[in-house]
Amino acid sequence: MPIIVNLDVMLAKRKMSVTELSEKVGITxxxxxxxKTGKAKAIRFSTLEAICKALECQPGDILEYR
Known part of the structure; x- marks a missing residue:
């Protein structure tokens, strides 16, 4: 899979738990x-926007193309 999800890296940088992020973003x-594990096949822009807002980052901080 050439798209790498670095959500765990951003969570660690922001010292935020997966549970806290799910509550802030409003997803399960x-x-x-x-x-986080890369099992998702798609992500809605609204979800990506909410994650970026909660983590105070850019989409490129979470998603990487290799």
Missing amino acids: LANVSNL
Whole structure:
């Protein structure tokens, strides 16, 4: 998979738990875990926007193309 999800890196940098992020963004813990592990096949722009807002980052900080 050439798209790498660095959500765990951003969570560590912001000292935020997966549970805290799921509550702030309004998505289930399972969906955050799927994103974090790279199992998700898609992400809505609204979800990506909410994650970026909660983590105070840019989409490029979370998603990487290799």
